[in-house]
Amino acid sequence: MINASSKDKGTFEKLIELNDELENYFNNTIxxxxxxxxxxxxxxxxxxxxxxxxxxxxxxxxxxxxxxxxxxxxxxxxxxxxxxxxxxxxxxxxxxxxxxxxxxxxxxxxxxxxxxxxxxxxxxxxINDRIQILKGYERLNRDYENIIHSISHDIKGPLSNIEGLIRILKSTPESEEDNRRIIDMLSDSVGNLRRTVEDLADINHDTDFAKESERVNFENVIEDAKLALRDKIAESNAKIRAQIGESEICFPRKNIRSIIYNLLSNAIKYRKPGREPVVTISTEKSGEHIMLRMSDNGLGIAEDKQDYIFDRNTRLLTHVEGTGVGLFIVKGMVEATGGRIEVKSKEGEGTTFTLYFK
CATH class of the missing domain: 3.30.450.20 (PAS domain)
Structure with a gap:
């Protein structure tokens, strides 16, 4: 009985020791x-x-x-x-x-x-930091993808202008003054193309997973877009009206320029035959957001197709030149900073895009 008692006592002491170790672990683990x-x-x-x-x-x-x-x-x-x-x-x-x-x-x-x-x-x-880093890499990958798509869109306008002006130069100008004017326009187009390429290629500073925002003037960006689309505007006799209630936005310059360029290009591209395009661009403060609205009097979008226009490679009209990624890019850039984009359209009457920027 003494041995059994000693054995039980030893087992009890081991249990106490094990419990103390467990308590010690629970009390000290971080x-x-x-x-x-x-x-x-x-x-x-x-x-x-x-x-x-x-x-x-x-x-x-x-x-x-x-x-x-x-x-x-x-x-x-x-x-x-x-x-x-x-x-x-x-x-x-x-x-x-x-x-x-x-x-x-x-x-x-x-x-x-x-x-x-x-x-x-x-x-x-x-693992919050790790998840945020992974999300950062995902955003960075989307940025690279947007850059690639944006290059194909945003340099087409300046290139088209340059090609058109070169064709004019190859013909016989009516006067030396016309010659100088064409050269000045060509110089402006080259400068615009250079700025576009530099902005689109400037992605080396995005390693902190945040786009570099700056104060951007809407009127300046609209004028840049009009310059890039000069030939299409002249060819279609489009009227571009600006009603700027909020003059500035804090946003990556290359992105807001790409957004306005894509929307304006689409408004002209999808014009209704026999009707001169009229495009109205307005900005205003809307609660905590800055609102950009672009309305046109073009072909419009069927109601059952409006849910798909922001999908990648969606082309509703195959007879119109395009790749189907413009609105996909626009939506991605707006939503990347917490904003949103809405569309209202009626076939034969026109389309209005409303963008809300945080």
Whole structure:
């Protein structure tokens, strides 16, 4: 009996020692962890979990459903049940309602002798920085894609102007004054093309995953777009009207120029035969947004087609020159900074695009 008593005493002391070690681990780990038993009762949590999820000692012994609002993860009970029933680990990336990303690991707490799961240990690892970096790379990839598409769009106008002016120069000018005027126009087109290429190629400073915004004057950008589209405007006899209520916007210059160029180019391109294009560009303050609206009197868009016009490579009219990526680019650039774009159109009457910039 003495030996049995000594053996029991030794086992008891080992259990106390093991419990002390477990307590020491829970008290010193910097990782938020919860221990929930098979009855969904919160039995223990680390100080880091107390801090992250605003738990208190009063929460020990409560059903996990009663404290799940603190943890701010709605499916945690379902996930705990899944692990207890399957006996397998569960790992997933979650975002709590306060917009913080965690890697959540739910491990079954198994009683080996009885071969049953008696609860789970839940670990939360803050991966918010990693998720933001990954999102940054995704945005950067989209930027590169937009740059490639924008190059194909934005340099067509200046190139078309240069080609047209060169054709005129090859013919016999009526006077020296006409010759000088054409050369000046050619110089302006070359300068505009150079600025466009420089802006589109300037992506080396985007490594912080943020576009470089600056104060941009709407009237200046509209004039740049009109210069780039000079030939198309002259050919169609288009009237471009500007009603500028809000003169400036803080936005990447190359992006706002690409947006206005694409919308204006489309307004002229999709004009109604036999009707001179009239395009009205207006800006104003709208609550917390700066609103840019561009309206035309062109062909318009069928109601059942309006949901698809922002999809990549969508071309509603095959007889009109284009690649179908212009509006896709515009939407991407607006939404990348938290804005939105809306369209209203009626066939045969025209289309209005309204853009809201944060």
């Amino acid at each position: 990782i938020p962890q919860l221990f929930v038993d098979a009855d969904m009762i919160l039995r223990k949590f680390t100080p880091a979990a107390m801090k992250h999820f605003k738990l208190s000692s009063d929460d020990v012994g409560r059903h996990i459903d009663e404290v799940s609002n603190n943890i701010r993860f709605p499916t945690i009970i379902e996930n705990i049940t899944e692990v207890i029933e399957s006996g397998r680990d569960l790992e997933k990336e979650i975002q709590t309602t306060d917009k913080v990303w965690y890697q959540m690991n739910i491990l079954p707490y198994i009683i080996r002798k009885e071969n049953r799961t008696n609860g789970v240990i839940i670990t939360f690892i803050d």
